[in-house]
Amino acid sequence: MLVFILRRLxxxxxxxxxxxxxxxxxxxxxxxxxxxxLGQDATPEQRDQLRRDLGLDQSFVVQFGSFLGNAVQGEFGxxxxxxxxVSTLIAEAFPATIELALTAALIAVGVGIxxxxxxxxxxxxxxxQLVMALSLVGVSLPTFLIGILLIMVFAVNxxxxxxxxxxxxxxxxxxxxxxxxxxxxxxxxLPALTLSLFQLTLIMRLVRSEMLEVLRTDYIKFARARGLxxxxxHFRHALRNTLVPVITITGLQLGSLIAFAIITETVFQWPGxxxxxxxxxxxxxxxxxxxxxxxxxxxxxxxxxxxxxLYFAVxxxxxxxxTGH
Amino acid sequence: xxxxxxxxxxxxASDLWYSFRRSPVALLSSLILLVCVVCAVFAPQIAPHxxxxxxxxxxxDATLPPAWMAEGxxxxxxxxxxYGRDILSALFYGARISLFIGLGSVLLSMLLGVSLGxxxxxxxxxxxxxxxxxxxVMLSFPSILVALLINGVGKTLFPDAGETLAFSVLILAIAxxxxxxxxxxxxxxxxxxxxxxxxxxxxxxxxxxxxxMRRHVLPNVLGPVLVLATLQVALAIITEATLSFLGVGxxxxxxxxxxxxxxxxxxxxxxxxxxxxxxxLMLVLISLSVNLLGDWLxxxxxxxxx
Numbered sequence: 001m002l003v004f005i006l007r008r009l010x011x012x013x014x015x016x017x018x019x020x021x022x023x024x025x026x027x028x029x030x031x032x033x034x035x036x037x038l039g040q041d042a043t044p045e046q047r048d049q050l051r052r053d054l055g056l057d058q059s060f061v062v063q064f065g066s067f068l069g070n071a072v073q074g075e076f077g078x079x080x081x082x083x084x085x086v087s088t089l090i091a092e093a094f095p096a097t098i099e100l101a102l103t104a105a106l107i108a109v110g111v112g113i114x115x116x117x118x119x120x121x122x123x124x125x126x127x128x129q130l131v132m133a134l135s136l137v138g139v140s141l142p143t144f145l146i147g148i149l150l151i152m153v154f155a156v157n158x159x160x161x162x163x164x165x166x167x168x169x170x171x172x173x174x175x176x177x178x179x180x181x182x183x184x185x186x187x188x189x190l191p192a193l194t195l196s197l198f199q200l201t202l203i204m205r206l207v208r209s210e211m212l213e214v215l216r217t218d219y220i221k222f223a224r225a226r227g228l229x230x231x232x233x234h235f236r237h238a239l240r241n242t243l244v245p246v247i248t249i250t251g252l253q254l255g256s257l258i259a260f261a262i263i264t265e266t267v268f269q270w271p272g273x274x275x276x277x278x279x280x281x282x283x284x285x286x287x288x289x290x291x292x293x294x295x296x297x298x299x300x301x302x303x304x305x306x307x308x309x310l311y312f313a314v315x316x317x318x319x320x321x322x323t324g325h
Numbered sequence: 326x327x328x329x330x331x332x333x334x335x336x337x338a339s340d341l342w343y344s345f346r347r348s349p350v351a352l353l354s355s356l357i358l359l360v361c362v363v364c365a366v367f368a369p370q371i372a373p374h375x376x377x378x379x380x381x382x383x384x385x386d387a388t389l390p391p392a393w394m395a396e397g398x399x400x401x402x403x404x405x406x407x408y409g410r411d412i413l414s415a416l417f418y419g420a421r422i423s424l425f426i427g428l429g430s431v432l433l434s435m436l437l438g439v440s441l442g443x444x445x446x447x448x449x450x451x452x453x454x455x456x457x458x459x460x461x462v463m464l465s466f467p468s469i470l471v472a473l474l475i476n477g478v479g480k481t482l483f484p485d486a487g488e489t490l491a492f493s494v495l496i497l498a499i500a501x502x503x504x505x506x507x508x509x510x511x512x513x514x515x516x517x518x519x520x521x522x523x524x525x526x527x528x529x530x531x532x533x534x535x536x537x538m539r540r541h542v543l544p545n546v547l548g549p550v551l552v553l554a555t556l557q558v559a560l561a562i563i564t565e566a567t568l569s570f571l572g573v574g575x576x577x578x579x580x581x582x583x584x585x586x587x588x589x590x591x592x593x594x595x596x597x598x599x600x601x602x603x604x605x606l607m608l609v610l611i612s613l614s615v616n617l618l619g620d621w622l623x624x625x626x627x628x629x630x631x
Binding site: 011015022026137139140141142143144145148149151152155156163255256259260262263266267278281282284286289293296297300301304 | 566570
C-alpha cells in the first residue's frame with residue numbers, strides 16, 4: 001500500500017520536475033535579458049553588475065533551483081506583453097476558466113447520463129438511433145466549429161444570446177462569478193454548451209454501452225426473476241452499477257475540459273486562462289507560457305494521482321497484487 | 326496463367342476487397358475522400374482561380390455570396406472572402422495543406438510509435454518500463470494540449486522561422502502526440518508474437534534480433550496499426566485545423582482549412598456565413614469519411630467478427 005502510494009508520488013514528482021525544466025529552458029531561448037534591459041550603450045561593468053543582481057552569473061543548477069523555489073510560490077515574474085505580474089494575471093483568469101469548465105461538466109453529466117440510459121433501454125427505436133447518429137456527428141465536429149455554428153444560430157441569426165466576452169462579474173474576494181444575474185449568466189451559456197458537447201457525447205456513449213453490458217448480467221436476470229418492476233431493475237440495479245466507471249471517466253475528463261477551454265475561450269473571447277495562454281503563445285510571452293505550462297500540468301498530475309489512489313481504495317484486487325510482490 | 330498470382334490479383338480475391346465492395350458506408354466515404362484528395366492534389370490544375378496569386382485579386386469582388394444567391398456571380402461558385410479570393414479555390418488549396426500535414430504527421434508518429442513499441446515489446450526489461458512510463462505520462466494529457474505546447478515552444482525557439490521550418494515544427498508537434506497509441510498497440514502484439522514458434526525458429530536458425538523484429542514480427546502486428554493510422558489521420562487533420570484556427574498553426578501565407586475558418590469567423594457577424602461554413606463543411610466531410618473508413622477497416626480486419 002505504502003509502496004504503491006510512494007511510487008505514484010515519485011512518478012508525479014518526476015513529471016512535475018520535467019515540466020518545470022521545460023518551462024525553465026524556455027527562458028534560456030528568449031535572448032539575453034541583460035542586453036534587453038540595459039540597451040546598447042551600457043558599460044561592461046554595468047552589465048556584470050546587473051548579471052550578478054539577477055543571479056545570472058550562477059551555475060545552471062543554482063538558477064534552476066531558484067526558478068523552482070519561485071515557481072512553487074507561484075512567482076513567474078512579469079508578463080512581457082502586459083507588464084503585470086504573471087501570478088496576478090493567472091489569478092484573475094482562473095475563476096473564469098473554472099466556472100466555464102464546471103458548468104460544462106454539469107451540462108455533460110446532466111444531459112449525457114439520461115440520454116445514455118434512454119439510448120440503452122430503447123435500443124433500436126427511431127429516437128434512440130437518431131441520438132446515436134447525432135453523437136457520431138458530434139464526435140467528428142471539432143470544438144471550434146461547434147462554437148462557430150452556435151454563434152451563427154443563436155447570436156447572429158436568432159440574436160438570443162451574446163457571443164463574446166464575459167459580462168460584469170460579482171467579485172467574492174479572490175473569486176469572481178457570473179451566476180449572480182441573468183444578464184451575466186447569458187454570456188456563459190454558449191461557451192459552456194460548446195465545451196460540454198464533446199464530453200456529453202462521450203458520457204452518453206459510455207453510459208449506453210455500460211448499461212447494455214450490465215443488463216446482460218445474471219444479477220439483473222435474477223432481479224427480474226424476483227418479480228421486481230422494470231423501473232426498479234433499471235434504475236436501482238443497472239444504472240447504479242454503470243455509474244462507477246462513468247464517475248471515474250467524468251473526473252478524469254475534468255482536466256480535459258480545462259485544457260479544451262483554450263479553444264472555447266478563443267472562439268468566445270472568454271477571459272480565462274486558455275485565452276491568456278493563446279495570446280502568450282502568439283506574442284512569445286514566455287513568463288505567462290511557463291506559468292500556464294506548470295499550472296495545467298499540476299492540475300493534470302493531481303487529477304491522475306487522485307484517481308489512481310481512489311482506484312486503489314475502491315478495488316481490493318490491486319491491494320492483494322501489490323503486496324504479493 | 327502463372328502459378329503465383331500477382332499481388333493485385335491476390336488483393337482482388339481477398340476478404341478485405343470483398344467486404345469493401347459490400348459495404349455502402351465504406352464505398353461512399355472512400356468516394357468522398359477520393360474527390361477531396363483529387364481536388365487537393367490537383368488544386369493548381371483544376372482550381373478556377375489561384376488564391377495565392379495576389380495580382381489576380383480584385384477588391385471589387387470581395388465578400389460576394391455563393392453563385393445561387395441573389396448577388397452571387399457565376400465566376401465564383403461558392404462566393405469570395407474579404408479580399409476577393411474565390412472560396413472554392415481556397416478550399417482546394419486549403420485541403421491540400423491540411424491533408425499534407427495530416428498525412429505527414431501520421432506517417433512520422435507511426436514510424437516513431439511502431440519502432441518504440443517493437444523495441445519495448447521485444448527487448449523488455451528496463452527499456453520497456455521506461456518507454457511505457459513515458460506513454461503513461463503522455464496519455465494523461467489531452468493530445469491537443471501537448472501539440473499546442475510543443476508548437477508553442479517551437480515557435481518561441483524560432484521566432485522568425487521560414488515556411489518550411491514552421492511546417493516541420495507543426496508536423497512534429499502533432500506527430501509527438503500520436504505515437505503513444507502505436508507504441509502501446511505494437512508492444513502488446515509483440516509481446517504475444519515474440520513467444521510464438523516462428524520467432525523461436527528464426528532465432529534458432531541464427532537470425533539477428535533486428536532482422537527478426539523487422540521481417541518476422543512487424544508484418545504480423547501491422548493490422549491494428551493500419552486501423553489506428555486511418556483514425557489518426559482524421560484526428561491529425563482536426564488538430565491541425567484547431568491549431569491554425571487558434572492562430573498558432575500554419576503560417577498565414579499558406580492557409581489551411583483551419584486558417585480559412587479563422588479568417589471567415591470575423592465575417593460571421595455581418596452575415597457572410599459562406600466564408601466560414603464552406604471550409605468547415607469540407608473539414609467535417611474529410612474527417613467524418615476518414616473516421617467511417619477507419620471504423621469499417623477495424624471491423625473488416627477483426628477476425629472475431631467474420
